[in-house]
Amino acid sequence: MGVRINKRLVDSLKPKGEEFFEWDSELHGFGIRVRPSGAMSYVAKYRVGRGRGAPTRRVTIAPVGKVTPEEARTLAKRVIADAVRGHDTGEERKKAREAPTLSEVADQFLAQHVLAKRKTTTAISYAGVIKRDIKPALGSRKADSISRADVARLHTNMADRPIQANRMLAIMGKLFAWAGGRGLVAEGLNPARGIEKYRENGRERFLTTEELTRLGAALIEAETVGIPYEVDETSPKAKHAPKPENRRVVLGPHAVAAIRLLLFTGARLREILHLQWSQVDFERGIAFLPDTKTGQKRLMLSTAALRVLADLPRVGKFVIVGASAGAERERPRADLQRPWALVARRAGFIERAAEVTPEGKPVADEHGAPVVVERATVRLHDLRHSFASVGAGSGLGLTIVGKLLGHAQPATTARYSHLDADPLRRAADSISDKISAAMEGRATALVIPAFGRAPQ
Known part of the structure; x- marks a missing residue:
């Protein structure tokens, strides 16, 4: 028959040699499970469906001690009532346990x-x-x-x-x-929807004529006599450093060629680093790239780019030599970080500024002095922007520039529209010339809108 589950009963229960249950005399299906170890928990037992043949399910309400007997009774009553209404708490918990993280x-x-x-x-x-x-x-x-x-x-x-x-x-x-x-979560569930994104200030850096001149000089120096570097004379290892006149780094022809090709083609970095000799058609001045960010692409090779390629030693299948050049499983060069850092510094594309926290506060060292960091003002990707800016500023038209860059959408090229000033300049010159001629009494014909009236 059972007895009413209360604190007195809970305190009197002792473990036995095997697991057993003590069922409540008032709420059918409410009980306590006692394990051989002495651990006890409140449980609720209910039938899934109607009829005597319907299976029963048992769920744990809470460990004894975490809730009072009366609180456990209330929770059990809710579980049993839900079962009557067709809600299977045990099955729901099982699904929750099995749900993927x-x-x-x-x-x-x-x-x-x-x-x-x-x-x-x-x-x-x-x-x-x-x-x-x-x-x-x-x-x-x-x-x-x-x-x-x-x-x-x-x-x-x-x-x-x-x-x-x-x-x-x-x-x-x-x-x-x-x-x-795929049914891994409820269809339509998207917790990222409706969250406002941060404003992103587009960074488009174009090299000026003077900066291009400095970059060209740095590249020539890098591939010939080498770019000088400094040594910390206070370091214990300084005494082993080469003499000042010998402190120069000479870059290999492939690293220098890669930087020049980025400038002369407007290609993306991976397009140049992954370029293979078999994809280069010298006769037609085209490189056929089978797999780029926007799919297949024909990279137009200018005379300057072809000259760079013609002078470059062929080592392996990739145009720009990587560490595995000539190996059975040859891979393209990973990046140009170190060569570019050296050239950028020599070309004056490095600025020194005080380091600040994300909140904009200056960072100080252990002595209270401001921490100064160096930042590159020109990235490798800015060479692509510079190629595009020269094309747009020369009045070639955004459609042509977009095709050269391999843009899939015209909107991507539209960022350079403010540089495409020649058509607007020609239009402004034409209009102002006619107005100026009329004001000075020179013969000219002004176009008067249909709804207006010519001066008498």
């Missing part, structure tokens, strides 16, 4: 969608954001439990990196859209 969904998203359908560079970028920003903050949570508030909080915590924060939002949205389509 955000980390698990993200891994499937990368493996089954990004790596399979996106370019390698895109996959690397996605994986970096997920590993660096998303997983540490929310990866252990069940994916279907992530709320907009959770994502908004993460976005706010990345306020010092607005561009990366916005990329995180975009990737999170794509991740949940994909997961919804």
Whole structure:
């Protein structure tokens, strides 16, 4: 028959050699489970469906001690009442336990969608954001439990990196859209939707004629006599350094050629680093790139670019030699960071400024002195911007410039529209010349709108 479960009964229960249950005499299905170890918990037992043949299910309400007997009774009554209304609490809990975490969904998203359908560079970028920003903050949570508030909080915590924060939002949205389509989360669930992105100030740096001259001189110096470098004379290793007149770094022809090709073609960095000799058609002045950011692309090779390629030693299948040149599994060069840092410094593209915190406060060292850092004012990607700016400023038209750059959308080239001044300048000159001629009494014909009247 059982007895009413209360504190006195709970205190009197002792473990036995095997697990047993003590059921409440008033609320059918409410009981206490006592394990051989002595651990006890409140449970609720209910029937799934109607009829004597319907299966029964038992769920744990709470460990004894975490809630009072009366609180456990109230919770059990709710579970049993839900079962009568058709809600299976035990099954819901099982599904919740088996639901994937955000980390698990993200891994499937990368493996089954990004790596399979996106370019390698895109996959690397996605994986970096997920590993660096998303997983540490929310990866252990069940994916279907992530709320907009959770994502908004993460976005706010990345306020010092607005561009990366916005990329995180975009990737999170794509991740949940994909997961919804696969049934991993509820379809339509997108906790990144509705969160306002940070304003991104586009950085478009164009080299001036004087800066191009300095860059050209630095490249010539780098490939001939070498670029001088400084040694910290206070360092214990300074005595082993070469003599001042011998402190120069000579860059190999391929690193210098890569920088020149970026300037002469407007190509993206990976397009030059991954370029193979088999893709270069010297006769027609074209490089056929099978896989770029915007798909297949024909890279136009100017006379200057062809001259660079003609003078370049051929070592392996890649135009720009990497560390594995000539090997059976040859790979393209990874980057140009060190050569560019050396050339940029020599060309005067480095500025010194006080380091500040994300809040804009100056950073001081242990002695209270401001910490000064060096920043490059020109990036490698700015060489592509410079190529585009010269084309737009020469009146070649944004359509032609966009084709040379390999832009898939005209809107991408529109960023250079303010440089395409020649058509506007010619129009302004034509209009003002006619007005000036009329004011000076010189013969000219003014076009009068149909709704206006010519002066009498």
